[in-house]
Amino acid sequence: MSEKKSCSEKSGRVVPVIDRNRCEGKADCVRVCPYEVFEIGVISADQRSALSIRGKLKAWGHGGKQAFVVQPNLCHACNLCVEACPENAISLGSVS
Numbered sequence: 001m002s003e004k005k006s007c008s009e010k011s012g013r014v015v016p017v018i019d020r021n022r023c024e025g026k027a028d029c030v031r032v033c034p035y036e037v038f039e040i041g042v043i044s045a046d047q048r049s050a051l052s053i054r055g056k057l058k059a060w061g062h063g064g065k066q067a068f069v070v071q072p073n074l075c076h077a078c079n080l081c082v083e084a085c086p087e088n089a090i091s092l093g094s095v096s
């Protein structure tokens with residue numbers, strides 16, 4: 001595994017946002033994030049029912065496994081997760 005990069009940006013400016021209709025829980029974000037912002041888990045019944053038809057098919061195909069943002073306050077806006085996600089499921093949103 002390659003060494004994780006660090007980031008000099010301050011945390012708390014942005015948070016990663018995961019598109020539930022795209023994420024397939026491949027965990028590239030978990031591997032590249034230097035700050036352990038993500039974990040892989042299984043979407044809830046409510047989250048599954050909110051998916052599009054295509055999203056439901058994808059969820060069925062990977063057992064509902066997806067990435068979850070468990071420590072949003074630690075995000076340093078390095079963009080590594082956005083670049084690493086093979087499903088283009090992650091964007092960075094501003095903290096409200």
Ligand code: SF4
Nearest residue numbers: 033075076078079081
């Ligand atoms: S941009 Fe992504 S990889 Fe970088 S710190 Fe934030 S969550 Fe982690």
